[in-house]
Amino acid sequence: MRLPRFEYYAPETLEAALSLLEDRGEGAFVMAGGTDMMVKMSHGRLKPKTIISLKSIPGMDMISFDPANGMMIGATTRLADILTDLRIETHYPALIQAVQTMANVEVRNMATLAGNICNAAPSADSAPPLMVMNAEVSLASVRGERRLPLSDFFRGPGLTLMQAGEIMTSIHLPAPQVGRGASYMRISARCGVDIAAVGVGVEVRVQSGVFSEARIVLGAVAPVPLRASGSEASLIGKPLNDETLELVSDMAAHESKPISDVRASADYRKRMVAVLTRRAITQAYERSTARHS
């Protein structure tokens, strides 16, 4: 299909990008890697009048980390750069689990984490692990900057809390803490390169051998990445054993609201929510204790 006619800008400062976006108003879209936008445009599902690329803004592709404040990932950081960052691998392995299953090598060399979040697909792999790790996103506009917890960010397929004129500039993860561990597990029909049929992110805090905090987010089983708050609550105060795992994973399956589609049936998805929740809790637990030592 014919690409729509659009203006293209690659401003070199965030301020310039923001005022362009404000000025062009409706019909103006911000692009990072473009791997979702270009596909939508060539299928006629997105018809921007203006495209503002962020890729010429220096420093926006930075990853920074300090043990006290945590991790900051810039909006134009490529997935490929995340995968090869040893600090992320050490401190946020659940994010690596998600990113390494996203798309393929070629796409990861273009696509960004911020783009995956802003695209707001219910099956986005990065959302569950980021949400369970209490990620926040920075949104800038000509009116200023604000920071939102990612768990409040998604509103529906393709819908977010972002307002007109806002640009996501970075993603933040809190500092790694002793006694916490996170995991992301996903499943799809094809092992190598595929869209998730179900994904589960878990972060737990373990104190005195029992779970004292838990966050569980289910991907691809609801219109948005879904907080399974009932399952989280039922995990608190319990030790890791088969009984706990069965209780919590059944509850997670119960909380999920999957649909049947060409990728999997609703029944299968529910069953997989249970399996993956069990596995992810187990791995998160192992990681939390590993961090003790």
Next chain:
Amino acid sequence: MKEYSIIGKDVPRTDAEAKARGSALYTDDIRLPGMLHGRILRSPIAHGIIRSIDTSKASRLPGVKCVITSDDTPKIKYGNWRLFPETQDEYPLAVDKVRFIGDEVAAVAAIDRDTAEEALELIEVEYEELPGTFDVESSRAEGAPVIHDYCPSNVSVNRKIKYGDIEKGFSESDYIREDTFSFQAISHAYLEPCASLAQVDLDGRITLWTSTQTPYIVQCLLASTLGMRENDIRIIKPYVGGGFGGKMELRPWEFCAALMAKKTGRPVKFTLGREEEFLAGRRRHPMKIHSRVGFKKDGTLVAKDLRIQLDGGAYNAMGPTATFLCGNFGAMLYRYPNYRFLGEHVYTNKPPASAMRGFGAPQSLYASEVQMNIAAEELGIDPVDIRLKNAQVSGDQIPDVATISSCGFSESIRAVAEMSGWYEKRKSLKPGQGIGIGCYSFISGGVFNWFNTQYPFSAAEVRVFSDGTAHLLTMASDIGQGSDTVLKQILAEELGLRMEDIRMTSADTAMTPQGDLGTWGSRVTLMAGNAVIDAARKIKEQLFGAISARFNLNVIHHVECKNGRVQATARPDYGMSFGEAVAMVQKANRGEPLFARGSYTPRGKGLVTPAFGFGAQIAEVEVDRETGLVKVKNMWTAHDCGTVINPRSVEGQLAGSIQMGLGYALSEQMVMDGGRTVNVDFADYKMPTAMDMPPSEVVHVDTYEPEGPMGAKETGEGLASPTAPAISEAVYHATGFRCKDLPITPEKILKAI
């Protein structure tokens, strides 16, 4: 085995470098001055009458140069089964009626693709929708919608085979097994979508560059549908990015490109999009197979009664051949003294199925092999042993079909069992792990002349020059399988030349010798290879004569072409360079160039094939019992393709076959909602990727096929069959779940265990 200098060596593919560098030109890469871009309007409904088509708005869109519907065409039907004209059921553009979602209704040519696309939206078609039928049962039911007026039963072809005494066979059986299997449609998913580019010269003759497996078939059918003479049409096959059976017919866009080029005087190109390919493209036949087999207590096969219904979709396409071959494959691999087959090809309002790698064998052999495994278990015999007991051997006769002249089947079974550690693993694997076997036999080209060609099945012309080079011309079509390389190897071996001494022109119907039926049925190496040898030997006769005369050789001397020389074998000093020998022959003929034509047509070889390939494959899997996901951990293959002409090419065929077999077994299916194909992109059409490929080992069993060039036979398609049954048996071994309706999805496994 005979010592060869080029045959059996890992000669690099002649197309490898161009493809690796991206310099190989495919049809879509070709751009001609003034070229227009075509798009096709397809039916949005599965079955209906076309009440009216209004193209006026589309024609007025700036940039649109031509809009056609069937009213602009001669309305002549076509189909590959020319020998039986009543089976030719397709028009290039729908006449009065549409029969599937995606049926071609109109075409636009415009200055660019986007304009053509926009024009499609301006064509107004009024349909009167008719009830459709989407599976074989409802198509065959009383009062079912009639899809083609000529065929009120919706069963367009049936084939019966019968030999021995089936009733007596079953009455003498100690154990009878009866099962029903069903199969999904899958896509060829060739990486190069279909593309065609037509140009008309000042005399009105058409040149068509097209992504095809069968230039000659396209030439003939394009001529007949346009009402033109065959010789006024030239088909050129550029590099082709795979076909797998999906590009072996005349296609509507080939016709539209040619007709619109004639109407506009400008070149017209069509390139299909991937969604179009998935939505409307040819596919492997969905089938229902009902199979009843009888055994003696000791595992000896006694009888088989096989009934197959092919869901052909809206047109016959290559369905009749698939129907015939299913019956043949049903009786292959093992000795069935009493056999009965009934195959029916049924119309439905779905995109037509057609030839696809294996041509009926993947379905037919899946049923055979799974039943063999069931029988082995119930009779308490190892699956390998029961196969060895019944395996076909060289010299076996298949009634009314052929005599198997070379057969390395038992050797293949033994070799694959040994290399995989079969007997040990069958006993010692842990729960969730499994190992299974599947086998195949396949044809080396077809004998039955359904296209009714007037020419030899394959032909070659060899021209030789006094500079020591040769030029090989053949219509054989390299679509990525490597036939250009293999045919060059065969000629180089025969003439004692090097690969780089040979220029090659292939698959151009105006330049290469008539005829060649194309690339399908694993026919090219055997048939075109034999044609090359035939031509080369005629050249050699002349060269040997010159040597004989020059050195006054006793007539009993053997003369050979070797290492760029022509020489008496016993006295290499009585000889000269290849080029000097050519020059001598030319002198003797007062300057006439030295060339020869060769051909091959199978004669006295029954009605199926001149030679059969065989093989066995073992898969080891691990099944996640909680998610139902199957991981294929290892594949072992032992096969008999006769003489291996190019080991690397054969291994490439094997890798490609395993990749397709994996998908067929585990993940690929065209998901249908009535007549609509739902998963029309690679995100949801789950073709295995390079990341999913298991490690694989192979043994080539050493046999010699007397009918094949240098003893070679098929290897391209047979290997597409054993992977699914091998994986299926391994999954059963791991979980106790026996799959009779492919694919083996995680959901089916979980439901069963």
